[in-house]
Amino acid sequence: MEPRPPEGLGSRDRILWAAASMLGDDPGAALSVRAVAARAEVSTGSLRHHFPTQRALLDAALVVVYDYLLPAGSLHDASIPARDRLIDNLRSLLVPTGEAATPQEAWLLIFERYVRGDPSDDARAEYVAIERELRRRIEHAHVVLQEEGAVPEGDNARRASFLMTVLIGISVGQALPAQESRLHSENDALHLAVDAVLGPQG
Amino acid sequence: MEPRPPEGLGSRDRILWAAASMLGDDPGAALSVRAVAARAEVSTGSLRHHFPTQRALLDAALVVVYDYLLPAGSLHDASIPARDRLIDNLRSLLVPTGEAATPQEAWLLIFERYVRGDPSDDARAEYVAIERELRRRIEHAHVVLQEEGAVPEGDNARRASFLMTVLIGISVGQALPAQESRLHSENDALHLAVDAVLGPQG
DNA sequence: ACCTGAACACCGTTCAAGT
């Protein structure tokens, strides 16, 4: 039942294949050392040799998944300022997908499934996985921009966590009644948040 | 060196005291079963008896910290840095009030009244008024701090709008399922947001 | 350099056994 790594791959590539395939099975998967090493059919020591921390492994796996396996937006277009690309990337996460056509529908669904009436452990886990995947996409955007030197080193998980909070705030704000156009204040919030994260110079 | 629980407390209260004191030492503390149990001087089994999961323990500890130990409105206390007072002020807006006892209940009510099924104009106006009042409180905090010269001149409405978005994000985050303690990331988000608004020097 | 697998120092949760 367990999928096995393609033949002819070196250890490092088997590890990346294993991690990517686990994210493919479940984008919110936890990626523990032992689980990835087992699927890659290498030892935990070998995994640690190629990827000194879990962060390093996760970052490398996300590059494989998002840059190599999934279509890219403007993220890699070096002619656009890093700040704008990050904002584009975040904005793309705000677009409702799946069953929901509007922010109202989207959040009503989310609350129905994951908030109302003491949701089951399965339901909770499902939401946690969804959020983790979004977080990872944001982290990945940071890694890409960092590789260009366009974004300073720093705690990308922390940055992603903050930006996730701002995105939730904006998205819920879209669902709530408002007197005037939100377009300007949403844009403004995204810019302020991204500047807070990228540092003074932007 | 290790602080010891006050005498005369029952196990449950010793556990809460231990958890609260650890959060007092470091709001980002991890609160592991063993660490809390050790400071409380009870067994892990006893801790689990009173608080069946880490979530339950953390939630109970947060109630102690925020509702019981920190009821002070610090806005006018010039001995506290402006930045900290603004954060305190924002945090006070996050505490559920009225009919709702939890963020879950609060947001379910809000969505029921102001989002589901094309709300009436009256309902919409009601929400707009609530949000305006919250915005005003945030703006007011800016004004108070500006009068002291502790906050630079600037567009307070814009600042309040951004902080409102972040507060909504944090509050909805509190209602949604999460795997780990949100305490640290919430704190972090508040700090990042306030720094973004107050400018580089803080 | 690359790899192994044990060891270390942690987690949260469960549970038989005591009082």
Next chain:
DNA sequence: ACCTGAACACCGTTCAAGT
């Protein structure tokens, strides 16, 4: 009911030892 502490099934990281 309350409490104990061992046991279980996990973590991520380190490291001596092999090739």
